[in-house]
Structures are given as structure tokens and as C-alpha cells.
Amino acid sequence: MNTKLKAWFAEHPQVALAFSGGVDSAFLLHAAREAKANVRAYYVISAFQPQFEREDARKLATSCGVKLTEIPLDVLADTRIASNPPDRCYWCKRAIFNAIANAAQLDGLPVVIDGTNASDNASDRPGMRALQELGVRSPLRECGLTKRQIRELSREFGLPTWNKPSYSCLATRIPHDQPLTAEALAATERAESFLRECGFSDFRVRRCGSCARIQLPRDQWDKLLNEHETIRAALAADYDEVLLDLKERTSE
Structure with missing residues (x-):
């Protein structure tokens, strides 16, 4: 495992992971388990996520021996999201991570983490501003791990997600300002x-x-x-x- 990432989990041994079942969150879940951290995965169910992602998340969590908590969220009930403005992702991330933070607090987990990596450009990802405001930590980004490195390490560890295509939420298929x-x-x-x-x-x-x-x-x-x-x-x-x-x- 990456030494910086191992040290990160040594400092933060109890974490709640926002889990999608994609390349980054799957690798992060594996890394947390390898570091002997107390980690629980949280998957937010909404109209923006297809069924196959939910099924993938369930299978991966089970294979890692980690409890997966599923949280239903009606994102379309928030007009700041459903009206699909250019900053929709900001409001959506706030809703999603508030839901995860509330569930994590009930479970006694003090730190919420996500799979943002060092290749992600904050300038074109309004959702990252929401993560910063809510105090969500991004170990992969903080440890300087890029998408390519994460794929390479995932392959070395035998993770089935190492070559999984990136997948963004269904809302990204509809032009901004066209209601969702x-x-x-x-x-x-x-x-x-x-x-x-x-x-x-x-x-x-x-x-x-x-x-x-x-x-x-x-x-x-x-x-x-x-x-x-x-x-x-x-x-x-x-x-x-x-x-x-x-x-x-x-x-x-």
C-alpha cells in the first residue's frame, strides 16, 4: 500500500466512506481495510444513480467484508437541484454528504471521506467546494494519488475495478437549465x-x-x-x- 495513505489512516482510524463502487472509492475501501481502519461504506440511493451502480457497490462491499449502509435521498425534491442550474453539482453534493455525515454520526464515525483523487480538477468540479465546506476529507487527493496510479495499484491488488470506466451521475446527460x-x-x-x-x-x-x-x-x-x-x-x-x-x- 502507498505509505502516505497508510499513514493517513493511522491518523484517522475511524472513517465513513462515501461509496459508489467506482475505481476510486473501491480502492479507498481496500486501502482502509489493509490499514486496519474501522471503515463503513455509505451509498446514497437517488434518481441520479443507475441500478447497476448500486449492485456493484453491494458486491464490492461484501467482497471486502465491509458493511454497506444505503441511504435513500429524494434529490429532485430540492429545486436547487431539480432546476439543473450550472452549480447543480454543488447543491447535490451538499445534500448527499449531509445525509452521509448524519448517518456516520449516528454510527460513531467522526470522519467522512470520499474518493476524490489528485487528477480531479477543482476548477471545473463545483461539487468539490461543497466537500470542503462540509469538512469531507479526500485521502487520495491529500496523498497525491492520481487516477492512473490508482488504477495501477488496483490492478496490483487484484481489484476488479482497476479498469472499470469512469461513470458520472445520470443528471450530467441533461443540459444545464433543462429541468431534471x-x-x-x-x-x-x-x-x-x-x-x-x-x-x-x-x-x-x-x-x-x-x-x-x-x-x-x-x-x-x-x-x-x-x-x-x-x-x-x-x-x-x-x-x-x-x-x-x-x-x-x-x-x-
Whole structure:
């Protein structure tokens, strides 16, 4: 394990981890266990998270022998979030981490941590301001671990998430100032679930008016074009048209 990270947990032996089941939080959970810290994982259930993420989080927590606490949160009840302003992520993070902090306090865990790493740019992540205001600690960032290093270490430790594509919440698929609704978010999840079942990976289905704009790596374009009729038919109930974004998606 990274010596700085081990020392960090030695100073903070009781922690509540905001857990998504992604690369960073999975590695952080493993590191906390290796450091013999008293760690509990917390997963916030909302309209912004697809079912597969929840299932991944459950499996990973179980494999690490860590209790996973699931916290339901109605993010759409907050108009500062549902109206989808440019700083939506700030208000959403505040709601999520307030919920986790309250649960952690009841469990007697004094420090809330998250998987923000040294590659994350604070200037374009308004949610990071909320974390700072709430006193959430980010051990990976504080110890200088980049996304690439975390993937490499995860592979060395045999974690199944080492090459898992990065995944942002469903709300990011809808343009700012276009209201977020349960129906639009559910349509996004259905579309992305279908494409995942078709064998696509590391993609996004972004809403563009009444259309679905699919963004994916260049090496998957031919597959999309070859299967376009099947995809159009599957998405027709939720979108008028299906478009290919000619700006390819690049992996982190």
C-alpha cells in the first residue's frame, strides 16, 4: 500500500466512506481495510444513480467484508437541484454528504471521506467546494494519488475495478437549465442499460432536445453504425431520434 495513505489512516482510524463502487472509492475501501481502519461504506440511493451502480457497490462491499449502509435521498425534491442550474453539482453534493455525515454520526464515525483523487480538477468540479465546506476529507487527493496510479495499484491488488470506466451521475446527460425529471433520468438509464447489454462500454447517452446523442470511443463507432436500426428501435419510446456525437469520448 502507498505509505502516505497508510499513514493517513493511522491518523484517522475511524472513517465513513462515501461509496459508489467506482475505481476510486473501491480502492479507498481496500486501502482502509489493509490499514486496519474501522471503515463503513455509505451509498446514497437517488434518481441520479443507475441500478447497476448500486449492485456493484453491494458486491464490492461484501467482497471486502465491509458493511454497506444505503441511504435513500429524494434529490429532485430540492429545486436547487431539480432546476439543473450550472452549480447543480454543488447543491447535490451538499445534500448527499449531509445525509452521509448524519448517518456516520449516528454510527460513531467522526470522519467522512470520499474518493476524490489528485487528477480531479477543482476548477471545473463545483461539487468539490461543497466537500470542503462540509469538512469531507479526500485521502487520495491529500496523498497525491492520481487516477492512473490508482488504477495501477488496483490492478496490483487484484481489484476488479482497476479498469472499470469512469461513470458520472445520470443528471450530467441533461443540459444545464433543462429541468431534471424522474422520467428523463429513467429514459437515460434505460438507453444506457440497453447499449451496455449490446456490448458497448465507456459511453454516454446525452439528451439533446427530444433526441439521444450517443458519445463513445472511436473504436466503437463502426459497431454503433452497424447496429443503428436495432438501437433506434430500442430507444424510440423515449427519443425521437438517435444521433452519433462526432466528438469521440476518451477514457480517463
